[in-house]
Amino acid sequence: KAGVTQTPRYLIKTRGQQVTLSCSPISGHRSVSWYQQTPGQGLQFLFEYFSETQRNKGNFPGRFSGRQFSNSRSEMNVSTLELGDSALYLCASSFQNTEAFFGQGTRLTVV
Amino acid sequence: GESVGLHLPTLSVQEGDNSIINCAYSNSASDYFIWYKQESGKGPQFIIDIRSNMDKRQGQRVTVLLNKTVKHLSLQIAATQPGDSAVYFCAENGGSQGNLIFGKGTKLSVKP
Numbered sequence: 001k002a003g004v005t006q007t008p009r010y011l012i013k014t015r016g017q018q019v020t021l022s023c024s025p026i027s028g029h030r031s032v033s034w035y036q037q038t039p040g041q042g043l044q045f046l047f048e049y050f051s052e053t054q055r056n057k058g059n060f061p062g063r064f065s066g067r068q069f070s071n072s073r074s075e076m077n078v079s080t081l082e083l084g085d086s087a088l089y090l091c092a093s094s095f096q097n098t099e100a101f102f103g104q105g106t107r108l109t110v111v
Numbered sequence: 112g113e114s115v116g117l118h119l120p121t122l123s124v125q126e127g128d129n130s131i132i133n134c135a136y137s138n139s140a141s142d143y144f145i146w147y148k149q150e151s152g153k154g155p156q157f158i159i160d161i162r163s164n165m166d167k168r169q170g171q172r173v174t175v176l177l178n179k180t181v182k183h184l185s186l187q188i189a190a191t192q193p194g195d196s197a198v199y200f201c202a203e204n205g206g207s208q209g210n211l212i213f214g215k216g217t218k219l220s221v222k223p
Contacts, residue, residue: 104154
């Protein structure tokens, strides 16, 4: 069974731009969660989608958004990028309320 | 100003010794807990989980202990190997689905 796949692996963007990150969950998993990991703040929850609906949301500004498609693939978007958005963005998928499996992450650098 | 990086607690052990990594969780409503291992440049890797109706669960070379009275979780690694060197995170579900609350992490360093 293929694991969680995130694309792209690395990304460099300029302040003010927007970015879209993609996550393909493990086959059969309907829950997809997104996390931001930085040296300063650790791993922080962004949002979670289940069956195309946002079920939970963390404390991030509205510039951070996401969506989930009918095949459970998910995207997250960050608009008007700031230097502080530089981070490793991790996606995790799970089957119902069981362990969450993470992808390798997308390393976003904002310059 | 610049944000200060997290100062991760570090546990240094000799190869072959047992390791114990501790975690204090915050939410009394949490009923599901997971330990993850994260190696440099990789995403967190699931190690073992435990539900709140248990106080101990064993896997291969790993044991998780849960003390709900003091909201404490520990991960024991038997016969620690160099490949176990990584940052270890505990996570709790805060009583809700799909949202894991992560601890700050502990860096495990194994000396050959």
